[in-house]
Amino acid sequence: MSKKIDERLPREIGEGVLPNHASIQSPWGKLMSYHDAAHYCQRYTAVVSAAVMQAFRILVPDYTDRSRLLCENAYNRLWYAQHNIPGYRENVMDNDLNVHPFCAGNFTGGLTGDAGDDGLLMCGRVNDFGSYRVEKELDVCYWDIVGSELCRSTTQSLQACADSFAEKRHKGPKLEYHMVEAKGCGDRHCRIVAESREKFPMPEHEIWECFGPVATEDQIKYTTEDYTVRESMVFREECNYKFCNGTCKEDDSTSLYGPYVNMTSGCTYLIPAIEQLIQEGKAEESFVNHVLKCVAEAAGKAYFAEEYAKEAFRSVTGAPRDVDDGRLMGAHIEMFLQAMNIPYTIEAFNKDEVIYQIDRTALSCYMGRMCMIYVSYWYGMTKTLVNAMWSLWEEPEGAAENMLRIKIAKKIDKFC
Amino acid sequence: MYQNVYKYDDMKRSEHMAVRETFGWYYFTHQIVEVTGQDSDVFLDEIFANPVANLKPGRARYTTMLNEQAEIIDDVVVFRMEDKRFWVSTLFAFKMLQWFDAHKKERDVAYKNITEQWDMYAVQGPKSRDVINSLTELNVNDQKFFEIRENRIDEIPVKISRAGFTGEKMGFEIYVSPAQGAQIEARLKKAEKEFNGRQVTEFQVMTLTLPAEKGFYYMRDLMHTNPFEVGLEHGIDWNRTFIGREALAEIREKGPEKEMIGFTVDQADVQINHKCFGGPGDPVLKDGEEAGRVSKFTYSFVLDKNIGYILARKGSLKKGDKVMIHGYEAVIADKPFI
Numbered sequence: 201m202s203k204k205i206d207e208r209l210p211r212e213i214g215e216g217v218l219p220n221h222a223s224i225q226s227p228w229g230k231l232m233s234y235h236d237a238a239h240y241c242q243r244y245t246a247v248v249s250a251a252v253m254q255a256f257r258i259l260v261p262d263y264t265d266r267s268r269l270l271c272e273n274a275y276n277r278l279w280y281a282q283h284n285i286p287g288y289r290e291n292v293m294d295n296d297l298n299v300h301p302f303c304a305g306n307f308t309g310g311l312t313g314d315a316g317d318d319g320l321l322m323c324g325r326v327n328d329f330g331s332y333r334v335e336k337e338l339d340v341c342y343w344d345i346v347g348s349e350l351c352r353s354t355t356q357s358l359q360a361c362a363d364s365f366a367e368k369r370h371k372g373p374k375l376e377y378h379m380v381e382a383k384g385c386g387d388r389h390c391r392i393v394a395e396s397r398e399k400f401p402m403p404e405h406e407i408w409e410c411f412g413p414v415a416t417e418d419q420i421k422y423t424t425e426d427y428t429v430r431e432s433m434v435f436r437e438e439c440n441y442k443f444c445n446g447t448c449k450e451d452d453s454t455s456l457y458g459p460y461v462n463m464t465s466g467c468t469y470l471i472p473a474i475e476q477l478i479q480e481g482k483a484e485e486s487f488v489n490h491v492l493k494c495v496a497e498a499a500g501k502a503y504f505a506e507e508y509a510k511e512a513f514r515s516v517t518g519a520p521r522d523v524d525d526g527r528l529m530g531a532h533i534e535m536f537l538q539a540m541n542i543p544y545t546i547e548a549f550n551k552d553e554v555i556y557q558i559d560r561t562a563l564s565c566y567m568g569r570m571c572m573i574y575v576s577y578w579y580g581m582t583k584t585l586v587n588a589m590w591s592l593w594e595e596p597e598g599a600a601e602n603m604l605r606i607k608i609a610k611k612i613d614k615f616c
Numbered sequence: 617m618y619q620n621v622y623k624y625d626d627m628k629r630s631e632h633m634a635v636r637e638t639f640g641w642y643y644f645t646h647q648i649v650e651v652t653g654q655d656s657d658v659f660l661d662e663i664f665a666n667p668v669a670n671l672k673p674g675r676a677r678y679t680t681m682l683n684e685q686a687e688i689i690d691d692v693v694v695f696r697m698e699d700k701r702f703w704v705s706t707l708f709a710f711k712m713l714q715w716f717d718a719h720k721k722e723r724d725v726a727y728k729n730i731t732e733q734w735d736m737y738a739v740q741g742p743k744s745r746d747v748i749n750s751l752t753e754l755n756v757n758d759q760k761f762f763e764i765r766e767n768r769i770d771e772i773p774v775k776i777s778r779a780g781f782t783g784e785k786m787g788f789e790i791y792v793s794p795a796q797g798a799q800i801e802a803r804l805k806k807a808e809k810e811f812n813g814r815q816v817t818e819f820q821v822m823t824l825t826l827p828a829e830k831g832f833y834y835m836r837d838l839m840h841t842n843p844f845e846v847g848l849e850h851g852i853d854w855n856r857t858f859i860g861r862e863a864l865a866e867i868r869e870k871g872p873e874k875e876m877i878g879f880t881v882d883q884a885d886v887q888i889n890h891k892c893f894g895g896p897g898d899p900v901l902k903d904g905e906e907a908g909r910v911s912k913f914t915y916s917f918v919l920d921k922n923i924g925y926i927l928a929r930k931g932s933l934k935k936g937d938k939v940m941i942h943g944y945e946a947v948i949a950d951k952p953f954i
Binding site: 295328329331332333372422423427433439440448 | 621643817819894
């Protein structure tokens, strides 16, 4: 095969002709705005996370066991990061979130949750923020398709941040973070309420039961449909396109990349829990990989299963009618990689083959197993977006160690 | 039905009312940036809108810090500790140090964040002077507002500043080494009984209910405003240069486009979003048109009603006007509220 790179029109988008756009581009010159790309990332990684959750459900069939593991892992992981990355906690508290020195106790954990939500385009509002009670309400949650176990565990990552923050401040009330409503369970909002048990007593419960009801049900401020928002502050005119929290942390949309788009998804909760299963000898690594691969392939096949999905894809990417080969799948991958700001190079892009080299670390977000999941997922997609004669696989020959080299081409496999 | 998070909360009410009726004390450590050097006074005089080079040692002043567009980027209290040594009390030291770096030029000035060296306890309310006198070696009877003095409590060296964020005529702040903070706390706890006071533990009482009743600002209220819009233009000495002076003079000439005004809501159990919890604040509608946004919304335990601030289009609202906020009726009111 030729390794030729076909003409990608226009080759330089807008250079010298149009203003340079804050956007990503398909191989055929269709632009996707920065705004749409940011949303696209969130939806895309949520769908992948939903698939990984199904694998996790196979590996740990009991809901309670699964939720407990996810919750404990989330708490411990965030606690570890707060304590073991030099300067991380201090930087977040003092320089980023402006956690004032007199903020005693752990209620300021609400600040990190608030900023994190908005960065993940899960917009809403803080309804209460005090030493004994905090309430945050979300109108949008991209993770609402992943599974309620994930909703539970997000509460625990917040709890870990809050408890860790408290260590660096004067002794004060300890709040217990609960998720009272969850869009992932069909509620209108996600709602976290943190309460001091000293002031608002409740029966003790296990870590995974950090799901409402709470003692202060009568203080909950429920935002009705007509007052809800769809966009994060960085995309809202009324906010001057800036996120601004109660302690004057201010960010624009450039802040979305880094900690949010690239570093946080449902998978960043699920994969560490799966790794824990393996480390504790509760699951065989080969079986784990087998399950992940099976689930990801099936999810990928479902992505473009209907003909209208393929039509929509052509519309979004501007794929010419006569292109019906591996380049379609290549375009899909490129749009995703660009939207995620993941470095990649194009080795071949023609009617016979498409080859990319992708930065493994950026793609996997330091979770090596994610590369295998993406390859399986994209393999499945190739079967329906193109057709069953086409395949996608890793072909590492000639690639640097940190580069994932994938090839899309026709392939006969009697054992696929 | 949603319940007001202040009105029915006996803890918040008793902490708040202790400050208004007897005394309340609380851990209220701010960040301190210490500025030293031969040019420290000249440097700070250029940094802040209000003059600080004319402060006498031992005195302090509240001032805004502006950017070149005359937007308020911090509001602080500057203490002149010695002739060439200042303390700047802020809640945004990280940004302040970057700002200082950008404007230091070749001056003989040094600055550092010394927050970890000092804890601060606020003692506020009508009986606060009696409380302080019962603790300190030297009485504070003749200590003036915004004056800071060396003193001792049980042989522990402290600095006592007469100041506060509650609007109380009598209010003091005790600066002490963190190593001895626990001893100061123990003494203050003991004083609770003698002077019928109590500890304030609720962040919302320290930063919202007490200051709002008296019309005080938290920096979130002030972001992207200028001193003329929020009534902080007093005390600016125009016969000197300071960052933002040119833009501010233009605003003075043209008049501000916005103004910060007060409002009350009689209905107890309402949901109104405000900037001090983040976001843009709810729109304020006058005759169906947006006149401004809610900057702060909290509760006056003295008036027993909801109070707040609106950053409004200049002249669009006047005292007594009825407006709609998130579907609730509010009335434009004088600020301070008490």
